[in-house]
Amino acid sequence: MIKRYNGNPVVTKDQVKPSRPGFEVIGTFNAGVTKYMGDTLLLIRVAEKPVGSSESAVPYAVYDKEKNDIVVREFSKDTEGIDISDPRIITTTDQKYLTSISHFRLARSSDGFNFTIDDKPILSPGNDYEAFGIEDPRITMLDDKYYIVYSSASTYGIVTSLASTSDFHQFHREGVIFSPDNKDVVLFPDKINGKYYALHRPSGSLYGRPDIWIAESSNLIEWGNHRRIAAVRLGMWDCERIGAGAVPFLTDRGWVEIYHGADENSRYCLGVLLLDKDEPWKVLGRSLSPLIAPESSYEKQGFFNNVIFTCGAVVDNQSIYVYYGAADESIACFTMELADVFANLEAGCV
Numbered sequence: 324m325i326k327r328y329n330g331n332p333v334v335t336k337d338q339v340k341p342s343r344p345g346f347e348v349i350g351t352f353n354a355g356v357t358k359y360m361g362d363t364l365l366l367i368r369v370a371e372k373p374v375g376s377s378e379s380a381v382p383y384a385v386y387d388k389e390k391n392d393i394v395v396r397e398f399s400k401d402t403e404g405i406d407i408s409d410p411r412i413i414t415t416t417d418q419k420y421l422t423s424i425s426h427f428r429l430a431r432s433s434d435g436f437n438f439t440i441d442d443k444p445i446l447s448p449g450n451d452y453e454a455f456g457i458e459d460p461r462i463t464m465l466d467d468k469y470y471i472v473y474s475s476a477s478t479y480g481i482v483t484s485l486a487s488t489s490d491f492h493q494f495h496r497e498g499v500i501f502s503p504d505n506k507d508v509v510l511f512p513d514k515i516n517g518k519y520y521a522l523h524r525p526s527g528s529l530y531g532r533p534d535i536w537i538a539e540s541s542n543l544i545e546w547g548n549h550r551r552i553a554a555v556r557l558g559m560w561d562c563e564r565i566g567a568g569a570v571p572f573l574t575d576r577g578w579v580e581i582y583h584g585a586d587e588n589s590r591y592c593l594g595v596l597l598l599d600k601d602e603p604w605k606v607l608g609r610s611l612s613p614l615i616a617p618e619s620s621y622e623k624q625g626f627f628n629n630v631i632f633t634c635g636a637v638v639d640n641q642s643i644y645v646y647y648g649a650a651d652e653s654i655a656c657f658t659m660e661l662a663d664v665f666a667n668l669e670a671g672c673v
Contacts, residue, residue, distance in 0.1 A: 325657050325658075327655065331619065333646070334438055336652060341371055342369070345374055347372060349371060350369070350423070350626050350651050350653075352632070352651055352653060352654055353651075354654055355462040357464065357637075359469075359491060364431055366460045366471065367430055367440070368426075369425060370423040370424070371425075375397075379399060381398050382395055383396060383421065384424040386456075393424060404416035411423070418478060423456070424455065425457055425458050426446065427457060429441045435637065451479070452479060452499055453475040453477060454477040457473050457476075457484070458474040459506065459634055461567075461634050462570070465519070467489070468487050470486070470510055470543065471486045471487070471488070472500070472510060474507075475499070480503025480504045480527075483523065484497075485499075485543065485544070497543070500521075500546060501538075504526050505523055505525050505526070508567070509522050509568070509580075512571070512573075516601065519542075519543055520537060521539075521546065523536050536550060536552065550604045552603075552604050552605075559611075560590075560616070562584075563584075566582060569645065570635060573600065577599050578597070578598040578603055583632050584613075590617060592614070592617070594609065594612075597668055615631055619655075621650060621652075621653055621655060624650060625653065629650070631647050641660050641661045642658060642661075645657050
């Protein structure tokens with residue numbers, strides 16, 4: 324009974340103005356979600372790139388600490404060893420660079436479907452760890468504050484950063500909480516037996532695979548007691564990589580985590596993990612088949628095809644509104660009931 328909103332996508336790149344002259348928006352996707360003062364808020368990842376000035380060069384943008392601003396640089400397409408076959412990445416003999424740079428933009432809606440989007444970024448790259456951009460925010464309310472975890476990319480790798488706000492006007496950067504390479508971090512919305520918990524996804528291992536881990540903390544900054552809780556499953560829809568998606572929410576059967584998985588063709592789908600209420604490192608159930616897979620044109624065709632990727636959901640009693648990045652280009656929404664989640668698990672879980 325998954326129901327895609329019939330007005331999807333709810334946010335497209337054409338609705339968002341570039342943050343500065345000489346740039347174009349190429350994607351609005353992977354938004355953190357929360358409720359604030361009765362409205363649904365999206366913290367949208369906006370990817371933009373500099374408009375090329377020459378057919379013989381490929382431009383890219385980075386944050387420059389000395390200038391405290393984003394600057395544009397470029398490589399000649401004739402550079403020895405350069406590879407620009409992937410539209411997302413410039414690969415040179417000694418470094419990889421992103422063709423786009425991302426910031427966060429705030430959008431508001433009173434009905435959860437029709438959004439008004441700010442003209443200016445609300446959070447932009449601001450230090451060396453964020454030089455290539457900030458990506459994929461997740462929002463958790465804890466202790467009367469909203470905490471945003473997000474990926475920060477730079478020559479140092481991909482780290483997980485933490486920011487906090489009480490009003491979505493002023494943000495305080497709390498710092499890096501997971502070292503490279505680590506992403507897909509979500510904070511649980513309540514302490515469990517006196518401790519904070521987070522799901523995360525280490526990657527880049529010589530031997531290991533991109534699996535979901537859990538960690539605990541007493542202060543949201545220092546994390547330890549790391550444990551792997553869910554692995555990729557060979558031959559299945561989530562055989563290549565998995566990662567936490569929406570912030571977990573508590574039910575009478577345990578914590579529900581809507582996660583993403585990708586196969587060998589980089590098709591991204593969503594599934595469900597059911598975690599023990601008091602011992603969330605214990606997996607009680609897991610989707611055998613996807614909860615939702617790319618089917619609609621806006622999910623199958625975009626900047627990166629065949630992608631459904633969530634960073635947040637709103638739970639209203641038994642109804643769940645899941646907001647997701649579609650084909651790395653737009654934001655769409657589907658709704659379901661809590662019973663649909665358990666029906667998916669009961670259809671087969673391992």
